[in-house]
Amino acid sequence: MTTTTNPVTIxxxxxxxxxxxxxxxxxxVSAVFEAHRDPExxxxxxxxxxxxMQVERWDFVSQGGYRYVHVDPAGEAYGFxxxxxxxxxxxxxxxxxxxxxxxDVVAIESMAFEDLGDGRTRLRIHSTYPSVESRDGxxxxxxxxxxxxxxxxxxxxxx
Amino acid sequence: xILDPGADDRLDRAFMALADPVxxxxxxxLSRGSATVNELAEPFQITKQAVSKxxxxxxxxxxxxxTRDAQRRPVHLAPAQLEAxxxxxxxxxxxxxxxxxxxxxxxxxxxxxxxxxxxxxxGPEAGRARKAQES
Numbered sequence: 398m399t400t401t402t403n404p405v406t407i408x409x410x411x412x413x414x415x416x417x418x419x420x421x422x423x424x425x426v427s428a429v430f431e432a433h434r435d436p437e438x439x440x441x442x443x444x445x446x447x448x449x450m451q452v453e454r455w456d457f458v459s460q461g462g463y464r465y466v467h468v469d470p471a472g473e474a475y476g477f478x479x480x481x482x483x484x485x486x487x488x489x490x491x492x493x494x495x496x497x498x499x500x501d502v503v504a505i506e507s508m509a510f511e512d513l514g515d516g517r518t519r520l521r522i523h524s525t526y527p528s529v530e531s532r533d534g535x536x537x538x539x540x541x542x543x544x545x546x547x548x549x550x551x552x553x554x555x556x
Numbered sequence: 557x558i559l560d561p562g563a564d565d566r567l568d569r570a571f572m573a574l575a576d577p578v579x580x581x582x583x584x585x586l587s588r589g590s591a592t593v594n595e596l597a598e599p600f601q602i603t604k605q606a607v608s609k610x611x612x613x614x615x616x617x618x619x620x621x622x623t624r625d626a627q628r629r630p631v632h633l634a635p636a637q638l639e640a641x642x643x644x645x646x647x648x649x650x651x652x653x654x655x656x657x658x659x660x661x662x663x664x665x666x667x668x669x670x671x672x673x674x675x676x677x678x679g680p681e682a683g684r685a686r687k688a689q690e691s
Contacts, residue, residue, distance in 0.1 A: 403660075404589035405652050420656050424663035432662055442658035445651065 414532045418522040426512040429520060430487045433457060433508070445469075459484050463492075479503070487512075494524070502531045573617035578602065579610050586620060586633040587649055596631065 408417040422429050432438045436455035444450040449468040456462055464478040476497035483491040487510055494504045504524045511519040526532035573579055582596050597607040611631055614620040621632050635653065 403656075404587075405649065405656055406588060407649050407652060418652060420652075422656075422660060422663055424660075428663050429659075432659055438662060442655060442662050446654065 409532065409536060412529060414526040414529045416522075416524040416526075416532060416536070418520075418524075420520050421513065422518045422520065423516065424518060425516045426487050426510050426518045429518045430510050433490070434484075457481055457484055457490070496535075499531075499534065502527060502534070504531075504535070569617040570619060573613050573619055576610070576613075578607075579614055582607070582610060582614065582631075583619060583633065586631060587653070590630040590632045592628055592630050 403421045403423070405418060405420045409415070432442065434457040436452045439455065440450045440452060443465075444467050447470050451466045451468065453464040453466070454462060455465070458481060461481040461484065462479065463481065464476065467475045467477070469475070478495055478497065479493040481490060481492050482505075483489065489510065490508045492506050492508070494506055495502065504526050506522055506524045509519075509521040511521065513519055524532075526535065574583070578600055581599065585591060585596060585599070593604055593608055593611065596611070597604045600607060611620060611622070615622065619634055621634050622629050623632065635657075
């Protein structure tokens, strides 16, 4: 296995409803874009470890949309949906993002796919939430999920 | 189920290593990228020697590794071990790390044109999780 990875930078400024995520990939921009466009590829990386991702709709085009469900190993389902407002091939996308367990709190995310040359790509994600509280709630709920997964892995270790 | 007699020892060492706020701070810093001892010592009001000792404890627990790079000896996070044991540290970041590493694996697969490695695990736990999903 690989022990070195490209670091991810996550900034969630205090008092502002934003999250910025920056990550580089050792792959050309067309491949990174395709991994976002093709639902069969998306399924292979978007879900948390051990979750089944069921894609009901995935039209990664301007004025397209999506809905998918993550099913955890215990059979619990978590739905997500949104629209793809703008999609420009190998360059840029804007989507909305709603966790159905937290209805009506919709984030707007822009994704910039930057060609770094030499077959490398930088992905910049900027998420805007309706309020600082909902932004923090999002981070907290992900943390909750991380905690659950952590305990599951711990169970495996203790097996 | 595979019984691993070393698992308990490793778990004890890792949790003991992380029972210290300076060492947790070092791990959180390293989750953003590798760093030298000097860089790691900056935010703390303690000597470089003390930071070096903390790094030794983390190294013994398998949570970090060190390499030689000319005059530098950067410290790196050992992400698989860390994720397996301490998902509660810096969790939001680790979720994204995991997602992007899955994307890395997928992109590497497409480049190698080897579909068998498409779901290449990023660690032993990933394989275990996938098995659970398939069964």
